[in-house]
Amino acid sequence: MNEEDSFAGAKAILSPVDNGEVTYSSSDENVATVDNEGKICLYNIGETVISAIYAGNETYAASSTYYRLQYRGERIVFSSEFNSFKNLGTSESYNKGAYYFTDSLSNPYRWDIGEGRCTTVKNGVLEIKRQSQAKFHEITAPNGYKVTAIYYHKSPIRFTIKANNKEMEPKPERCGKLSEKEGTGYKVTAEINSNATFAIIPNPNAYISRIQIDINPIFNITLDESEENNKIIDAHKGEIVNALPMRTLVADKWNTFCLPFNISLENGKLCGVEAEVREYDRMEGDVMMFKEAKEIVAGRSYLIRPKGENITFKRFDNIRLTGPELEQSGDESFYMIGTYSNRTFSEEESSQYLFLNANAEFKHPKPGTTMKGMRAYFYCSPDVQASQMKVGFTDNSTDIKDIEQNNMQTNSQRIHTINGTYVGTDKAALPKGIYIIGGKKYIK
Numbered sequence: 001m002n003e004e005d006s007f008a009g010a011k012a013i014l015s016p017v018d019n020g021e022v023t024y025s026s027s028d029e030n031v032a033t034v035d036n037e038g039k040i041c042l043y044n045i046g047e048t049v050i051s052a053i054y055a056g057n058e059t060y061a062a063s064s065t066y067y068r069l070q071y072r073g074e075r076i077v078f079s080s081e082f083n084s085f086k087n088l089g090t091s092e093s094y095n096k097g098a099y100y101f102t103d104s105l106s107n108p109y110r111w112d113i114g115e116g117r118c119t120t121v122k123n124g125v126l127e128i129k130r131q132s133q134a135k136f137h138e139i140t141a142p143n144g145y146k147v148t149a150i151y152y153h154k155s156p157i158r159f160t161i162k163a164n165n166k167e168m169e170p171k172p173e174r175c176g177k178l179s180e181k182e183g184t185g186y187k188v189t190a191e192i193n194s195n196a197t198f199a200i201i202p203n204p205n206a207y208i209s210r211i212q213i214d215i216n217p218i219f220n221i222t223l224d225e226s227e228e229n230n231k232i233i234d235a236h237k238g239e240i241v242n243a244l245p246m247r248t249l250v251a252d253k254w255n256t257f258c259l260p261f262n263i264s265l266e267n268g269k270l271c272g273v274e275a276e277v278r279e280y281d282r283m284e285g286d287v288m289m290f291k292e293a294k295e296i297v298a299g300r301s302y303l304i305r306p307k308g309e310n311i312t313f314k315r316f317d318n319i320r321l322t323g324p325e326l327e328q329s330g331d332e333s334f335y336m337i338g339t340y341s342n343r344t345f346s347e348e349e350s351s352q353y354l355f356l357n358a359n360a361e362f363k364h365p366k367p368g369t370t371m372k373g374m375r376a377y378f379y380c381s382p383d384v385q386a387s388q389m390k391v392g393f394t395d396n397s398t399d400i401k402d403i404e405q406n407n408m409q410t411n412s413q414r415i416h417t418i419n420g421t422y423v424g425t426d427k428a429a430l431p432k433g434i435y436i437i438g439g440k441k442y443i444k
Contacts, residue, residue, distance in 0.1 A: 008039055008040055009034060009040035009050070020055060022052050023053050024050065027048050027049040028049075030043060031071055032069060038052065040069070041232070043232055043236075045214075046071060047068065048068075049068050050066060072217070073218075075213070075215070076103050076212070077103055077210065078103055079104065080209045082106075084102050085101055085124070086124075087099050087101065087102075088113070096113050098110055098112050110137040111135060111136055111137065112137065128205065128208060129205050131203070133200060135199035136197055136211075136213070137197055139195055139196070139213075141192075141215045141216060142195065142218060143193075143240055144192055145192055145213055145215045145216055146214045147161055147189065147211070148211075148214070149187070149188050149212075150175060150185055151209070152184065152206070153186065154184070157204060159201075159202045161192075162198060164192075170189055170190050172186035173188075174187075220242045223243060223244065223373070228341045228342065229340045233321060233324045236321050238322070238323065240320055240321075241319060243316050245259060246313075249275070249306050251306045252307065254304070254358055254359070255305070255306075255358070256301060256377070257374060257376065258302070258375065259296060260298050260321055260324070261321055263296040264295050273309055275305060276292075277292070278293060278304075279293040279301075280301070280329035286390060288334070288378075290303055291393070299325055299338070300338075301336045303356070326340075333380070335379050339374075342372060343377075344370045344371075345369050350367045354378040355369075355378075356376075362390075362391075415430065415436070416436045417435060417436075423435070
């Protein structure tokens with residue numbers, strides 16, 4: 001279920017097609033949702049029922065169908081049913097050392113039998129005596145895994161599962177009966193949130209018939225600029241994922257950008273393309289100053305200008321998703337903040353927020369305007385006009401001139417310092433220094 005060509009859903013067929021519509025539903029939308037075409041979006045491991053329902057009409061009776069969808073990662077099962085413990089032997093002598101137990105697919109996995117009087121196999125069932133343990137050695141699970149063990153005893157016993165030097169004593173649940181002598185079956189489950197190997201330590205003796213390891217998968221997720229992404233980001237908050245951002249950064253234009261995971265910049269390049277990457281620094285009057293960014297940090301907003309070619313993202317593998325939280329750059333009177341999903345601005349919001357166009361000009365959005373995901377917008381005080389706001393860079397004065405040229409036709413006498421600070425329109429009031437007037441340097 002986690003491959004690139006994985007099952008995406010099944011569409012119900014209605015014939016004749018002009019006699020109504022089929023509606024779809026998911027019994028557990030935390031596991032998966034389904035759209036009106038039957039397309040599935042997977043969110044979490046678990047199980048759900050996908051139903052297709054036809055309401056019927058005067059001619060045709062109502063009808064429905066469904067399938068059960070189980071979403072899980074790799075499962076490793078050792079069981080007496082598959083003779084998994086045969087290599088340990090049935091000797092009553094002290095058995096300590098490395099042994100290979102075979103899983104349900106006959107793959108061998110190393111287990112270490114530790115201190116104890118005796119650990120043997122009896123009627124295909126693993127018998128771990130008091131003060132002994134069985135330690136599993138081969139786990140690769142960046143997002144953790146779940147261990148389930150079924151054992152038999154005359155009564156529930158202290159059953160410890162140990163990982164990361166931490167002992168867990170899961171509560172046993174009754175689950176069947178092996179024989180009168182060996183007692184009732186019990187199931188214990190422990191969640192382990194890392195790659196750490198685990199050990200089973202029962203006390204006193206336990207007859208173990210099944211050990212199951214469910215490895216939490218590394219999900220493949222797609223972040224589409226035109227879709228609602230917050231739910232899937234929240235579902236995998238803190239997890240290692242493979243993420244594909246469906247977003248293009250346009251060449252030689254300023255793009256606002258925001259992602260829920262970190263990206264490193266190598267030698268001034270983003271995804272192999274040379275690009276200027278800037279982050280918020282400070283406000284100087286009506287100029288929002290940006291400084292050079294050394295990396296892209298999850299939740300933080302950026303200005304990015306690719307040089308010469310568009311940036312189209314490929315899949316980022318094994319990255320940690322931080323969650324839907326966003327960082328606000330600035331203060332209460334003026335700040336920059338991103339959005340991962342589509343965001344529509346109301347009439348009231350359209351007067352409070354600003355967009356930055358490709359030429360680095362601030363504009364108020366029209367009421368009802370929708371901004372696509374993985375972008376950023378700006379908040380300003382209601383008494384500030386969009387035409388007053390400017391963008392400047394703290395480390396490249398020529399860029400200030402380039403950006404200011406876009407607005408000089410409407411107001412060519414606005415005066416800025418070499419760092420982009422607006423200082424009015426009166427040359428006579430200026431102290432000695434270098435200024436930018438009408439897109440040109442002016443020395444007084």
